[in-house]
Amino acid sequence: MSELHIYNSYTRQKEKFEPITPGHVGLYVCGPTVSGESHLGHARPYITFDVVFRYLQHLGNKVRYVRNITDAGHFEEEGREAEDKVATKARLEQMEPMELVHKYTNLFHWGMRLFNTLDPSIEPTATGHIIEQIDMIQTIIRKGYAYEVNGSVYFDVKKYAEQHPYGKLSGRIMEDLLETTRELEGQGEKRNKVDFALWKKAPAEHIMRWNSPWGEGFPGWHIECSAMSSKYLGETFDIHGGGMDLQFPHHESEIAQSTIVHDHPPVRYWMHNNMITINGKKMGKSYNNVIKLTELFSGNHPILEQPYHPMVVRFYILQTHYRSTLDFSNDALQASERAFRRLWEAYEVLQKLTPSTSETAGDASLDQQVTTWCGECEDFMNDDVNTAKVIANLFELAPVINSIKGGQIAATALSASTYALVLSTFKTYLEDILGMQALQVQQSNKLDQVLSLLIEIRRDARKRKDFATSDQIRNTLAESGIQLKDEKDGSVSYTIE
Numbered sequence: 236m237s238e239l240h241i242y243n244s245y246t247r248q249k250e251k252f253e254p255i256t257p258g259h260v261g262l263y264v265c266g267p268t269v270s271g272e273s274h275l276g277h278a279r280p281y282i283t284f285d286v287v288f289r290y291l292q293h294l295g296n297k298v299r300y301v302r303n304i305t306d307a308g309h310f311e312e313e314g315r316e317a318e319d320k321v322a323t324k325a326r327l328e329q330m331e332p333m334e335l336v337h338k339y340t341n342l343f344h345w346g347m348r349l350f351n352t353l354d355p356s357i358e359p360t361a362t363g364h365i366i367e368q369i370d371m372i373q374t375i376i377r378k379g380y381a382y383e384v385n386g387s388v389y390f391d392v393k394k395y396a397e398q399h400p401y402g403k404l405s406g407r408i409m410e411d412l413l414e415t416t417r418e419l420e421g422q423g424e425k426r427n428k429v430d431f432a433l434w435k436k437a438p439a440e441h442i443m444r445w446n447s448p449w450g451e452g453f454p455g456w457h458i459e460c461s462a463m464s465s466k467y468l469g470e471t472f473d474i475h476g477g478g479m480d481l482q483f484p485h486h487e488s489e490i491a492q493s494t495i496v497h498d499h500p501p502v503r504y505w506m507h508n509n510m511i512t513i514n515g516k517k518m519g520k521s522y523n524n525v526i527k528l529t530e531l532f533s534g535n536h537p538i539l540e541q542p543y544h545p546m547v548v549r550f551y552i553l554q555t556h557y558r559s560t561l562d563f564s565n566d567a568l569q570a571s572e573r574a575f576r577r578l579w580e581a582y583e584v585l586q587k588l589t590p591s592t593s594e595t596a597g598d599a600s601l602d603q604q605v606t607t608w609c610g611e612c613e614d615f616m617n618d619d620v621n622t623a624k625v626i627a628n629l630f631e632l633a634p635v636i637n638s639i640k641g642g643q644i645a646a647t648a649l650s651a652s653t654y655a656l657v658l659s660t661f662k663t664y665l666e667d668i669l670g671m672q673a674l675q676v677q678q679s680n681k682l683d684q685v686l687s688l689l690i691e692i693r694r695d696a697r698k699r700k701d702f703a704t705s706d707q708i709r710n711t712l713a714e715s716g717i718q719l720k721d722e723k724d725g726s727v728s729y730t731i732e
Contacts, residue, residue: 239294239617241474242558244482244505245404249619252504254473260291260298261472263464263502265481266358268305269339272527273346275548275563276478276511276518282549282670283508283557283620284476285352289668290616301467302355303460304343306336307362307443307453332443333362337695345688346528349545351670359463361454365445367462368454371496372433380495384424386436386450392429395491404490404505405483431488433458457488461501464489470497479507508557513538514564526563540565543572546672550575553622553669574630579673581633582661584640590654597647601635605653608632609660616668625664632657686717690727693719 239252254260264284267277281302291298330338361368372388375381381390395401396409409429432455437444444451464472470493477486486505493501510517513524526536534542551571555561596602608628615624636657638644649657665671689708696704709719712729719729 237614237617239290240619241504241506242619244507245502250504252473254296255471255503258296260296260474261468262288262291262298262300262474262476263460263468263472264300264302264355264475265460265477265485266303266305267339267343269336269343271339272529273339273343274518274528275513275526275531277343278346278350278528278548279511279552279557279561280476280478280508281347281352282350282552284506285350285670286553286622286668287474287476287506287620288353288355289670290620293663293668299357299468300353300355301357301359301464303463304336304340304358304360305456305459306340306360307332334695334699336362338692341688341691342529345685346545349528349532350549351546351672353670357467359467361459361463362443364459364462364466365454367466368458369434369447371458371462371465371492373448374496375433375492378495381433382426383449386452387424387432388434388449389425389430390433390488390491391426392431392491393427395495399491399494401491402483402487405487407483407487431455431457431484433492457485458492460485461489461492461496465493465497465501471499471501471503473502474504474506475502476506476508479509482507509560512560512562515562538565541569543568544674546674547572547575550626550669550671554626556619556621556623558619575671576674578626578629578633578665579671581636582665583673585636585658585661588636588639588654589646591647591649591651593647594650594652596650596653597645598649601644602649602653605632605635605649605657609656612660612664616664622669625669629661629665632660686712686729690719690729694727 240249241252242248243250262284264280267273284300284302288298288300372381375390376383376388379391380395381388392401393409401407402409434447434449434452434454436450436452441453443453445453464475475486475489490500490502512518513522513526516522516524518525524538526538530536530539531543531548532545534540547568551568552561554571554574591597608631611628612625615621615628618624635644635649639646639648689712693705693708696702696708712719717729719727721727
């Protein structure tokens with residue numbers, strides 16, 4: 236497969252990827268709701284779409300990758316609609332909402348750096364785009380597809396479905412939705428049970444609130460992504476990604492809102508990764524099996540038998556195709572750790588081998604097989620980003636490399652150009668596209684990243700005049716032999732004794 240094909244969740248088939256503007260790709264991925272720590276479930280979409288981002292660039296595209304931060308308004312349609320997750324958690328932790336947002340955004344970035352994900356091109360926040368969201372809501376009202384009740388605004392799904400295929404992305408049937416939607420708080424304001432909130436009136440105790448034409452309130456979860464994606468990628472863009480759990484109601488609602496505002500669907504290709512289960516069970520608080528990234532890396536969770544290195548987790552995720560269910564277990568993670576070590580050791584051996592200088596292979600059959608394995612990596616990536624098959628082919632190459640080192644296969648068995656091809660294949664796919672790093676390199680980076688996070692927390696504490704926390708961080712690090720120095724320009728440097 237010489238050209239990239241991806242599975243479009245909307246049409247339920249693989250399609251040749253053709254960007255709207257040749258050589259330029261707009262990619263939007265739903266980011267985290269920063270009302271708590273990122274967990275194992277967050278790892279899969281952001282690692283998956285990091286590889287998509289890397290591969291699109293590898294193909295020569297200029298990619299604008301937009302991944303948002305939901306820092307307000309993420310309330311559940313299937314729950315207490317007037318409850319904002321960020322505001323609720325802020326009250327529990329006795330913090331200002333933006334203080335809480337900053338804390339968990341930093342932790343999210345910390346985890347993503349350890350996973351070696353590239354930064355997105357733009358990382359907009361919901362609270363930074365309230366004006367754009369209000370503008371979209373006003374347009375939807377003006378076109379007759381939304382209505383205001385008691386300071387809240389709802390999207391009229393039933394009217395939309397009269398002319399548009401609401402439910403196509405998620406496979407939901409409108410009649411079934413009308414029958415099965417539960418009676419919830421605020422339902423009495425709606426014309427239909429399936430209508431969703433574009434804007435909610437803020438109760439008196441609600442901290443996060445903004446002025447709007449309908450009174451003080453806060454935006455719905457779905458309108459945020461419609462506003463931010465169109466602002467930075469245009470009315471129609473190439474790829475929208477996210478976890479399969481977001482298909483309904485989030486992405487279905489995005490399609491509806493944007494279609495009304497712009498008079499056409501917003502996205503050419505929808506990509507969704509499947510879920511991670513734990514020992515066969517869906518992750519959930521009721522099962523006590525939600526593993527935070529801090530717990531995953533430290534091993535501090537009842538389910539975990541040991542800490543797991545971020546690169547091992549990344550490798551484990553990429554060993555399975557992104558659209559397949561992935562079951563987490565200690566046995567699976569430990570097997571991935573052993574496998575990754577074997578593969579990386581083969582790569583290090585390859586870098587030290589003295590290649591043949593001859594273009595004539597001593598073993599033409601082996602030379603051809605090795606060339607085929609290398610060439611198939613591109614075919615596998617072009618076939619809906621199949622990282623699992625790429626890794627499988629790298630494992631086919633590993634014993635050949637080790638056998639040349641051990642003398643079981645002569646160094647002259649492969650031609651000079653094939654040696655170069657194997658080295659290029661490992662560098663390109665294992666490092667550049669799959670984003671893997673040596674474990675020892677990660678250990679060094681990990682200290683730098685932890686220190687950067689502590690320095691940022693200390694800086695925030697000083698801004699709030701919380702000098703007790705600031706001094707505690709400085710003194711604790713000093714006891715460990717790490718000296719912080721506050722520079723005149725406001726930056727902070729450190730030395731390790």
